[in-house]
Amino acid sequence: MERLEYRAELEWDGNVGSTAEVREFTFRIDTNTDGHNAGPNPTEYLLAAIGGCLTVNWGRLIKKMRLDVKGFEVEVRGWRGLDEPQLKEITYKITILTNEPEKKIMRVKELAEKYGTVFNTVGAEKIRGEVEVVRDT
Incomplete structure (x- = not known):
């Protein structure tokens, strides 16, 4: 293998x-x-690793699909209670500047999550993401 x-x-x-x-x-x-x-502490590095994983995959897919994207940002957040040492929720938001159809952008989201090493190691079921498309006027 x-x-x-x-x-x-x-x-x-x-x-x-x-x-x-x-x-x-x-x-x-x-x-x-x-x-x-x-x-940063290890939890902050974990959140940054999730964001980095998404950024790498989004970047690869944008190039592969030849999409016209002016830029994008990723914000990753997590929270835990004080009594249990485990993140209860991890969320991310991608804000992307493009005039590409939303259907293409959501396909990038789907594929970036599907093929993300860190994303899938943490567990796709633990991470919720959203995308905000900002139109370039």
């Missing part, structure tokens, strides 16, 4: 954070509660 393999290495900072290395990139993971606020 062919496969894609991913790797991250983390070094603890002595408190609650770490420095992560992924390929040639280095970034901090920390908290703003009992850490030094030196970087």
Whole structure:
């Protein structure tokens, strides 16, 4: 079986954070509660990873389908209760600037969700998304 393999290495900072290395990139993971606020916390990175997954797939599909898109933004939100360490809801909103038919844009949404590695690892049933099409006048 062919496969894609991913790797991250983390070094603890002595408190609650770490420095992560992924390929040639280095970034901090920390908290703003009992850490030094030196970087986003793991949950924020998870939300960013979901948004990044969607952005990569939307970008690929826009190019493949040769759609005329001036730009788009992704906002991902999640919430949890204080008593249970699990996100209860994850939502995203894509705001896209285009004059393409809405049917084509919704097809991009469908395919981006279907083929998103992070999106499907977290679980498509846990994530709700919406798209706002802004017409370029």
